Amino acid sequence: MKAFFTMAVFGFLSMVAVCDAAPPPFPQQENATENPLEIGESYFLAQEYRKALQPLLIAAGDGLGRASFLLGEMYEFALGVEQDQITASVFYMFGAHQGFGDAQFRIANRIERGVFAPYDRVASLKWYLLAAQNPTTTHSLKRSAQSAITIFVQRDCAECAEQLRQAEILAKDWKPVYDFDRIVEELSKPPADVR
Template identity: 35%
Template sequence: MTSRVYPWALSAALALAGLGLLGAQTVVLPAFAQSTGATASQVLPNEAASRAFNLGDYQTARQLWERLAAANDPEAINNLGILYQKGLGVEQDAEKAQMLYLRAANLGFTNAQVNLANLYFNGEGVKEDLTEAARWYTAAARGGHLRAQYYLAQMYDHGDGVKEDHNTALKWYVSAADSGLPEAKYVVGRMLLTGDGLKQDQAKSLPYLLDAATAGVSQARALLGQAYADGLGTEQNLIEAYIWLSLALDNLPPGQAQQKAFKTLRRVEADMSQDETAAAKRLLARKDARRSQTQ
């Protein structure tokens, strides 16, 4: 079984809030007080279990979640599935994880629907089944899960498990982007900038690209730097171009995009005055300092 890596399945650190940002293979991890479907009396035990999980005390987390799962709490059932999928405090058992995810997914818990879809997408513990993956991503997407919307858009874009349908893909990209998902903002911004998939509107592309770039999406940083370098949708600004291209090159993987960003940065440097270069380097150093403080 081959794991598909879509062009826009971008890497980033897992947030404590439980949204995975590592592509379709990511498990949606337990979150503090994420109590969808739980009663008020269940919130505190779920939070305590999540805290134990994040501290690496998987036995305590399992015991608390098992009590809640006995009362049919979908979040707890999903989180038990994570323990079995990853072998955390229990013997690894992908089949049991699948059964737990299915139970929580049928209760409408969107994180479980995404985790279950991931198993089918990758053929982990179950036979690879892209149609079934798309079905569960669809359920989660309709429930407002932004990463599911993004994954589903990719599946429609490539015709994986569904009939290729760029209009439906666009609908889900825009939904995820307008609700705040950085990778989707990059895709929509790119489409608007280039006119590939959307009517070209370079000025409208800039806010999408800026949001995605600020959130750390390297491809968005490179494209935003290109826009500032060439005056696409905005006035030419060599200082901004220098900053965003430099930040993009910190994390862009080797390939055509990296080479293009590097060439554009060299061109920008050649066109900058000494004062502009000094100002850009000062601003870049400040951004780096702020990033270090928040890490």
């Protein structure tokens, strides 16, 4: 899954680099006194999505998970940009790695449904566990994450207990990463053996 994500990230960045219509993935902030997340989020909430794009890209590049999540929403639901599920997943993954709970839920759900990456029960459970415990997760998504975990625990399968144990270890050892290059580096590593 990590190799697939890394390929998707580099594919996305290559696409952005050659496409004149798309902004660079993480532009630099021009005025250091402005808060790009507040600006982007205010445009997003006012449904002025095209105006939200640039400041949200800056904020995501600064490691703000909420900005990455909002960019994921824009690409998932074609809000001011062309709909692109891979790009949405990339931004959700950035937000999840940056520690934003709603992005952790979204990536868990996408992994569980096989959107963006092959189904991986342990990875999906890890992100659900993190989202369920994260104070930044909205109440409804926190309940949905807890429900997904409960449904999994109630399954009667031989490998379920071991998969849950592995996911709990991964969730316990997880630490947020705020730097884009470190996220790509982290995702390029082979999965750790949790046994």
